[in-house]
Amino acid sequence: MRKKYIAVMVSILTSLNMILYSKVYAVEQKVVIMDTLSQQSNVTRITGTDCYDIGIKVSQKGWTTSDNVILAGSADFPDALSGTALGIKLNAPILFTDPNGIASNTLNEIVRLKAKKVYILGGTGAVSQAVEDSIKGQGLSVERLWGQDRFGTALAVGKKVQGLTGAKTAFIANAYNYPDALSSSTFAGQTGSPILLTDAGTLNEQSKQALRDWGITNVYVLGGTGVVSANIENELKDMGISLTRLGGLDRYETSQKIVKNFDSSLDKFTIVTGKDFHNALVASVYAEKIDHPLVLEDNDCSQTVKGLVKDKDLLIVGDFIVDSTTPTEPIVDEPGHSGNHIRQQILTGNLGFVDYDSNGSGLILNPYGANGDDKFTELGFTVGSGNRDMSLSIFRSSPEVDQKIKTILNMILPTQGDKLYSILDTAGLKTQTVELDGRIITIRVESYGLIVDFGPVK
Structure with a gap:
């Protein structure tokens, strides 16, 4: 200065x-893992110039046509988090839009898919009425799933998911951070389970009422007690709900615990950065579609965490970078x-x-x-x-x-x-x-x- x-x-x-x-302004996310992965022949990479372009590239990779599309605002994660389960149940790609106006390339992708309906996640603060009007101008049906806050929007999306599946299982994640919910997204979708949000200390009242209304009997609590407290466990038990906590020392260990709980094969994964939510969200539906559960990886993960994906069948969404000067080490660079x-x-x-x-x-x-x-x-x-x-x-x-x-x-x-x-x-x-x-x-x-x-x- x-x-x-x-x-x-x-x-x-x-x-x-x-x-x-x-x-x-969405930034390019860079997933950084060991150089040995760059020599693997079973690595597929999808990347783009920003979160909008990466979402389009994933959509183009996974869908020739789709009756439904999920559209989320790029500015913040809460409204989009719960949409992963809905996208998986509808076999619908997730795309991002600028809250104030939809870009022509995103609109063109919706048209290419021959979509009939677009589900917008969140209120007009997350995705404006102008965006909705642009979509309707293409002759498409629009359903907006939203609430007065992030808890209410998760409830609206969860209600849609639960109505399609009748699931008696739900996932509960901290409302103010994204990694744990992202890590669970492919499995929530597989089981048709809604993802509900809560404060760290006490179970959110809207989420609590939804558990009652939907007759939920089993809950997966995502993350350690620092993000979803033991008090919330007690509240769930008092409601007669059985629960399983899936949490590790950090977002990366939690990610792997979630994967290991639901997938015994551990031979194929989708790799995304744990330090931004955009890539994981647009990758989530396609990851389930090809049976490659999401795993969070970054430069500063432990070697144990990185070891899980070595010599595996990988889809990497976002850039993959290695340091050519010291090929046995990852490049020292924070993703994005x-x-x-x-x-x-x-x-x-x-x-x-x-x-x-x-x-x-x-x-x-x-x-x-x-x-x-x-x-x-x-x-x-x-x-x-x-x-x-x-x-x-x-x-x-x-x-x-x-x-x-x-x-x-x-x-x-x-x-x-x-x-x-x-x-x-x-x-x-x-x-x-x-x-x-x-x-x-x-x-x-x-x-x-x-x-x-x-x-x-x-």
Whole structure:
């Protein structure tokens, strides 16, 4: 960060003029596993330029035609999570859309499939009325499955699934994180079981009532007690429901415990990153279709976790990268969200940023370009190393700048960008440290502006 930036009032920075939504620029997800896998002949890879394109590529790989399509908003995961079971029961591909408007290539894919009906997951905040109208304009039937919140939407989707199958088994996952629900998705679909959401400490009342209404007698609790507490186990037992907890020390161990519980063969898998939800969601239905259950893998998994997929029949959704300089080791790069990846997304994302330093690590937003006077610089972004993966510096505030701040935060934090934005928008903001989406984030309130340092993804 350059030292000559003009000082601005912190009070201005902490009243960021909240907006309802800003576009989430999907980033390319990079699944990184051992180099030995790159030599396997039984590896199929599906990738694309972003989450929309990857969803289309998966759809094209798996379906010549489909009467039904599941459409989810790309901005956040909760509405889409429960849609995996519905997609599997309907044999329907899952596609993403920008909440504010559906891209022509996504609409073209729906037309190519000769779809008759599109199920939209979530309310108009997740997928706008404009998107629905565009689909109806193609002569297609639309059914929107939604509730007043993430629990209500999961309930609406689960009700549809349970109505199709009459299942007496349900899966319950934490409503505020995605890995465990994703890992269970192929098995929830196989058994026709709804996926319901809960808070960590107590069973959500809407989900509890659904269990009663549907006559559920068996529940799979996903994750350890840190994400779904022992208290929830007791609540389920008091309802006369038998339960099985599937949880490990982290998302990767939980993923493998889920797979091992339902699939004894362990000879074929779908590999996706555990640090973003987009690839896993669009892969889930196709993974079940070809009987390749989802497994979460990333660069920092344990060797034991990585060992499960060695020499197996693999479908990899997202990029597969190895380090050619040290071929026995995975490349040291966080999938999709490292400082270098985010820098590239910012630079190419039509946000108006330019390079300002010779080593290429820093970007600035200045209306007069790289040579503009420092006092006009509005935002700065730098790539770091070690415990500081990247930093966002905020020096000025306006509605236009605030929208760009929110966009960048959603690039860096795939599920909790909006939450960090709301923290930054708090009156009287003080220097503090928080943990969101597996990153340690330090917010520094300085005399010259607001600095947000992001640690690497754990």
